Amino acid sequence: MELQSRGCPAGGPAERHHGNVNRGTTDEALLPAVREACLGDARPPVPPRPLIGQSWHRVRLRGVDPETGGSSPRLATDEVEERRQRSPLGGLLTHLREGLGSVVDVERHLMAVTDAEGLVLWRQGNRGVLRGADRLGFDVGASWAEELVGTNGIGTSLVERRPVQVRSAEHFVRTHHAWSCAAAPLHDPRDGRLLGVLNVSGPAPAFNPATLPLVTAVAKVGEGELRVRHWESVERLRAVAAPMLARVGGRALVVDRDGWAAAVTGMGPVGRVALPKSVQAGRAWLPSLGLCSLAPLPDGWLVRVEEAPRAELVPSRVVLDVSGPRRWTVTVAGAAGEWSQELSPRHAELLYVLARHPGGRSAAELAADLFGDASRTVTVRAEMSRMRRTLAGVLSHRPYRFAENVDVRLLVPPRPADLLPASTAPVVLADRARR
Known part of the structure; x- marks a missing residue:
């Protein structure tokens, strides 16, 4: 019997799109009884918060043991260090510690920063609290992904991609009930990628x-610091890019490593070019520009737009991969080569709907598919406009659909219940419920 039976709802769009999903609607003293009833398929004294009910539902389907949880091998010290070096979050630790210092030092709590997979990379706090965390396996190199250790601030925030507070017996695993936690995701402002x-x-x-409000605010300050550093680096690149482009004929631009334009010649203003997930020197097809020649620069790329036969610019195949729990990609291929990029949750939902409806969908139909509200066409049109700028030649409109003669392949999880796990789009909920 599933969690949503007998008064333990797994949640739905009405619960997620109205009000605060972290609102405390259950008295702390009732939480153990609510959990026991839901895990025993009985009627609880009050229903769990929708956010918690949805998480319990997911982890039960994953087979997590509610008494002992799961475990994963700890990362070796050298691998932890390698991930720290790759993560932009290492440069924010001072800002994060200063923002949370009073809570961590005075109130006997600990601060942890993870990567996008839920692996703990940094930890700081009172010695006694750290020893207690060690007994739970909450140490550097451990994974606190929801599918491994059940409902918790880190793992559930990664799934939901929003700030989350988990109180005592709202944790799925009994051994975690002595703790409460508040977590907020950290995104890269350059491309929206989830960092940790x-x-x-x-x-x-x-x-x-x-x-929770404090953690959320400190996370936003950290993202703001990353944004400032990014634009400072673009300005430095612009200083060397302008004279370089003055010597280049035709259409060309200099972009940083994330595709943000520092200078342009022979064409209109460009904000950002979506580069392939793995950028290499040489010829590459970029959906927003066409066939291009890429040359490396110390802090970016020189991109020259080539004139090519129309046949080389038309994409022939699209692979939409939504099979993973947290990362989704779209790959476009044609005679000029292949291009791949990660998708935000909303864009993954939109492309999933279009892949499921080859004949196309109107803005009202997409609004109903995503929000259960056909009137939200302004939001849909804005998102589709952003995607069509990135995927020029791949998407058509009136109605919105993949372009003709493009072979679209959709990769989904083996189990329907794992499809876009945090999505509450009606079309996704319906497909996820299929058995």
């Missing part, structure tokens, strides 16, 4: 409800 999670955990009786 900022988390504060501590003894449940001492946990302050104001911790």
